[in-house]
Amino acid sequence: MKIASWNVNSLKARRAHVENYLAKSGLDVLMVQELKGLDFPHKEFEKLGWHTAAVTQKTYNGVAVFSKTPVKVIKDALPGDKNDEQARYLEFETGGIRLIDIYLPNGNPVFSEASPSNRGSDPRLRGDAFSEKFTYKLSWMKRLYKRLKTLREDNIPFAIGGDFNVIPEDMDCYDPKKWLDDALFQPESRAALRKLLHLGLTEAFRALHPNAPGHYTFWDYQAGAWPKNHGIRIDHFLLSPELADRLINCTIDKAPRGWDKPSDHTPIIIEIDP
DNA sequence: ATGCCTAACCCCGTTAGA
Numbered sequence: 001m002k003i004a005s006w007n008v009n010s011l012k013a014r015r016a017h018v019e020n021y022l023a024k025s026g027l028d029v030l031m032v033q034e035l036k037g038l039d040f041p042h043k044e045f046e047k048l049g050w051h052t053a054a055v056t057q058k059t060y061n062g063v064a065v066f067s068k069t070p071v072k073v074i075k076d077a078l079p080g081d082k083n084d085e086q087a088r089y090l091e092f093e094t095g096g097i098r099l100i101d102i103y104l105p106n107g108n109p110v111f112s113e114a115s116p117s118n119r120g121s122d123p124r125l126r127g128d129a130f131s132e133k134f135t136y137k138l139s140w141m142k143r144l145y146k147r148l149k150t151l152r153e154d155n156i157p158f159a160i161g162g163d164f165n166v167i168p169e170d171m172d173c174y175d176p177k178k179w180l181d182d183a184l185f186q187p188e189s190r191a192a193l194r195k196l197l198h199l200g201l202t203e204a205f206r207a208l209h210p211n212a213p214g215h216y217t218f219w220d221y222q223a224g225a226w227p228k229n230h231g232i233r234i235d236h237f238l239l240s241p242e243l244a245d246r247l248i249n250c251t252i253d254k255a256p257r258g259w260d261k262p263s264d265h266t267p268i269i270i271e272i273d274p
Numbered sequence: 275a276t277g278c279c280t281a282a283c284c285c286c287g288t289t290a291g292a
Binding site: 009010012013034036058060106107165179182183218220221222223224225261 | 280
């Protein structure tokens with residue numbers, strides 16, 4: 001069973017890419033993120049032979065799944081905050097497996113804007129407050145921990161994939177120094193990701209490719225990042241023990257990043273022994 | 275040291291991405 005995750009950076013803009021990928025990649029399930037629109041073309045994809053489910057909002061965020069087998073939605077929002085209206089979480093069952101598709105908040109900027117007199121000094125030494133966006137990221141990760149802990153305690157096997165917006169380790173970016181001030185690279189973000197792993201989850205790519213730097217899932221559109229391979233690895237799959245034991249392969253498919261008018265992310269694929 | 279690029283919305287410059 002082949003399952004992929006891909007941040008498409010607007011489904012509308014990447015519609016042909018997604019259809020092409022579904023037709024040719026041999027996937028059983030494709031989870032996508034950052035749809036950037038309220039409308040989701042369920043019928044059109046059903047005509048192409050895919051079962052679908054989506055959580056969308058206007059302009060921002062949005063996650064969806066395409067599957068060869070029927071999709072039963074378990075949750076269309078991350079529990080823990082009824083006032084959170086951002087479309088970032090979809091939990092479902094398909095092909096006999098519980099899957100979770102996430103678009104984890106980016107969180108930049110890390111700190112609230114400094115007063116003019118304080119600019120230039122280190123915001124951490126200054127004791128600046130975290131920004132609203134970074135606070136939201138960390139609280140979202142705390143809520144995610146609670147949800148995954150519940151699934152573990154209930155002995156429900158699952159795989160969670162998506163755009164985690166966290167660079168796990170220094171080897172997961174081309175130049176760690178350039179990311180020191182970024183929300184994706186903060187100690188708090190990385191600790192929250194490790195905490196998820198401490199529930200007994202396996203990070204699929206790193207488990208199968210230990211000590212292998214230079215493998216990325218995102219390359220900025222700017223400054224020639226793609227041809228220079230100046231990327232970061234932020235799209236991940238985490239597997240509960242039952243599925244980790246069935247993990248055959250985990251690869252990053254760089255091809256779609258080289259297509260015309262590409263997303264800035266490229267798909268990550270896991271293969272599970274049926 | 276800074277901006278670089280892309281997408282959505284409608285304000286066609288601003289916000290967000292990462």
